[in-house]
Amino acid sequence: MAGKQGPDCCCGLLKLLFEIILAVLISIGIAALIFWLIFRPVNLVKFHVTEAELTRFNLTTNKSVLNYNLKLNLTIRNPNKKIGVYYDRLEARAFYDDQRLSVADVAPFYQGHKNTSVVSPAFAGQKVVGSELSSFNKEKAAGVFDIKVKLYLRVRFKLGSLKTFRFKPKVKCDLNVPSSSKNGGSSANFQTTKCDIDWNIF
Numbered sequence: 001m002a003g004k005q006g007p008d009c010c011c012g013l014l015k016l017l018f019e020i021i022l023a024v025l026i027s028i029g030i031a032a033l034i035f036w037l038i039f040r041p042v043n044l045v046k047f048h049v050t051e052a053e054l055t056r057f058n059l060t061t062n063k064s065v066l067n068y069n070l071k072l073n074l075t076i077r078n079p080n081k082k083i084g085v086y087y088d089r090l091e092a093r094a095f096y097d098d099q100r101l102s103v104a105d106v107a108p109f110y111q112g113h114k115n116t117s118v119v120s121p122a123f124a125g126q127k128v129v130g131s132e133l134s135s136f137n138k139e140k141a142a143g144v145f146d147i148k149v150k151l152y153l154r155v156r157f158k159l160g161s162l163k164t165f166r167f168k169p170k171v172k173c174d175l176n177v178p179s180s181s182k183n184g185g186s187s188a189n190f191q192t193t194k195c196d197i198d199w200n201i202f
Contacts, residue, residue, distance in 0.1 A: 044157075045085060046077045047195040049149070052177045056124075057145060059136060066133070068101055069124040070094060070177070072149065076117045082159055085111045088166065089154035092121040096147050097133045101125070110158075121149075140179075149173040151195070170198045 049072055056069035074092075078085050090106040104121035111117050139145045151171035157164045173195040 044078065044080055044083065045155075045197070046079070047151070047171050047173070047197065048075045048077070049073070049173050049175060049193045049195065050075050050118075052147075052175055052190045054145065054147075054177045054179050057179055059129075059133075064129060066096070066101075066127045066129050066136075067125075068094075068096075068127065069122075070101075070147065071122045072120060074119050074121065074151075074173075076111065076119065078111050078113060078115050078117075080113050082113055084113055084158040086156040086158065086163070087111065087153060088156065089152070090119065091152045092123075093150045093152070094123040094147060095150065096127075096145065097135050099127060099129060099133075101127050144176050144178050147175045147177050149175060149195075167199060172196045172198070 051071075051073035053071045054069070055071075056067055058067050059065065060067070072092075076087075086108075087106075087110070088108050090108070092104045092106065094101040094104075102123045102125050104123055106119045106121060109117065135146065150173070153169050153171065154166050155169065156166055173193055175193055176191070178190055
């Protein structure tokens with residue numbers, strides 16, 4: 001009799017274990033949804049590039065190497081009255097004509113509520129491009145270059161003593177940067193540019 005009850009007992013334990021795991025997963029999902037509805041980071045933090053200085057942007061004689069020197073002022077606005085933000089990682093990458101130039105890391109920091117922070121990533125160096133860039137001559141003549149800057153972040157939100165899990169948003173800034181180098185030929189002023197944010201819950 002006892003031997004015949006063994007398989008039924010095992011099946012019962014497995015079913016109970018499955019129900020417990022399912023309940024835990026559902027609870028985690030509900031908690032994540034509640035966090036998302038409370039914090040709604042998509043409406044929380046705003047990024048703007050307020051200044052861009054391009055003091056060097058030219059090709060070598062054989063048009064195989066691009067020399068560049070770009071400095072930005074990036075403002076990050078947290079308008080919320082009660083929520084602070086931990087920036088555990090902020091990596092900026094600059095691109096021109098679909099080619100990555102270089103990477104600038106910003107030191108981790110905490111941003112209080114109703115606060116605006118300014119960070120200043122800088123990109124300088126040389127990029128081997130192999131052949132002349134398709135847009136370079138036209139943009140050089142206009143004195144304004146189409147440069148993209150992408151930010152890769154890891155952030156946490158703080159409400160009182162409560163801290164959320166990490167979000168991993170990506171920020172994209174499409175910039176029209178006037179050349180301020182001696183050979184630039186443009187007197188245009190940089191226009192403050194709002195950046196687009198792609199939020200990832202996990």
